[in-house]
Amino acid sequence: MHRYCLQWHRIVQGRVNQEWWENVLAPLEQLELAATNDSEEMELQTRALTEPLPTNQQAYKDHHLYALEKWLHKNQVLHPKGPVLGFCKGHPVYPRSCVQTLQSRHGWLLEGLQVRENESPAKVVTRPKRTFNSQSNESNSNGDGLQPTTELYGKWQLEPLQLPHAVNGIVPKNERGQVDVWSEKCLPPGTVHLKLPRLFHVAKRLGIDYAPAMIGFDYRSGRCVPLFDGIVVCDEFKNAILEAYDEEEEQRQAAERKQEEAQALSRWYQLLCSIATRQRLKDSYNARSAAPAPERPAKIDNHMKKSTNDSKATSHPSTPQADRRPNYSLPGHGHEHEFPEEDQSFDEEAFVRTKRCPCGFSIQVEEL
Structure with a gap:
């Protein structure tokens, strides 16, 4: 593209991702290189590397060849600080290769x-x-x-990270008895990081030395707590731990299936018992409702007739026939009926209990 653009810094910021674009054009560049001579390619590369210094300070932001110290990011610095290629409005211009990215x-x-x-x-x-x-x-x-x-x-x-080596099957640990596994490059030499749940139980059962793998931190309820994932063991114990872990997982899964089957059978038993109880109650009520009503005892009928005649006799003679109603209360204001137990009778065939008040009023109650 430098063949058609002499001020590359003006358009480079609006282009797509350079790595992706180079991968897309790689097959075409092979064909182009085969069709062009080396002198033309050298000319293009020379032009790209000898682009004149921009006169606008804004052009030096993320420029692919030149840099101004004022446009460096917060985590960037010039090292070494030179050589100075020129000046732009009093600011020295440095090669982009001098810009170094810093980290903690x-x-x-x-x-x-x-x-x-x-x-x-x-x-x-x-x-x-x-x-x-x-x-x-x-x-x-x-x-x-x-x-x-x-x-x-x-x-x-x-300098390269220097960690103590694992010796005699013992994992080197920090002062907290852990291994800080920020990445796989942070593992002590001779150890391996196993990321499986419940793995420390297997290592403890086999008597193998291990260390919890602390992989980072997380904020919970305003506090910073460490995060753990798996364990760190020596390389020579990796296969033994994995084989024992597979056997233990098979046993655990078999026990879980057995427990789930037992729970399923118990729930089916409860369901069938509930269905049988419901059907038995339903049949019992249907049979009771279909039975013929028992005949009323003559003694109760005579008593009811007597109570009715007595109430008619006490009614006012001037009351119209349509308004005549039996009076079940004794003379006196505020009488409440009472039903003593000695004046009650129960019909076992009809399940009917007759209650009588001393005033002569009686009622019948069906009991189940």
Whole structure:
């Protein structure tokens, strides 16, 4: 594209992802290279690398060749700081290859690197107060209202991560009895990280030394708590632990299936018993409702007739025939009927209990 554009910095920011675009054009570039001579390719590369310095400061933002120190990101620094290729409105212009990306101690640990001793941070930046940092010595915050800070280091200050080796089947642990597995590169040499549930029971049953794998931190209810995933054991015990784990899982799954079957049988038994009880009650009530009504005892009928005649005799003679009703109360205001037990009778065939008041009033109640 440099063949048609002499000011590449003006359009590079609006292009798609460069890595994806190169993968798409890779087959076509092979054909183009076969059809063009080497001199033309060298000319294009030379033009791309010798693009003139932009005169606008805004053009140096994420420029692929040049950089201004004022446009560096928070985690970037110039190292080495030079050479100076020119100036743009008083600001020195540096090659983009001088820009280095910095990370904290914890960030470099994820890549299996550690900061050398007696190295001063290349840059100290402020960070949000609620952001958790696993390295306490990276952050400096006090109670005078100042914001916490994070120390950043560059690649020139690093060395490969040096961890103690596993010896005689013993996993090297930290002061908390754990292994901080920020990434697979953080494992002590001679160990392996096994990410399976309930695996520490197997290692404990076999008598194999292990260490819980702490993989990070999480915020819960305003507190920062560690997260664990699996265990760390020595390489020579990996196959033995996995085989024992498979056998134990088969036994556990068989026990769970047996328990589920027993629960299913118990629930079916309860359901069938409920159905049988419901049907028995239904049949019993249907048979009782279909039985003929028993004849009323003559003694009760005579008593009811007597009570009716007595009530007619006490009614007022001037009351019209349509308004004549039996009076079941004794003379006197506020009489309440009482039914003593000695004046009650029960018909066992009809399940009818007759209750009588001393005033002569009687009622019949069906009892089940």
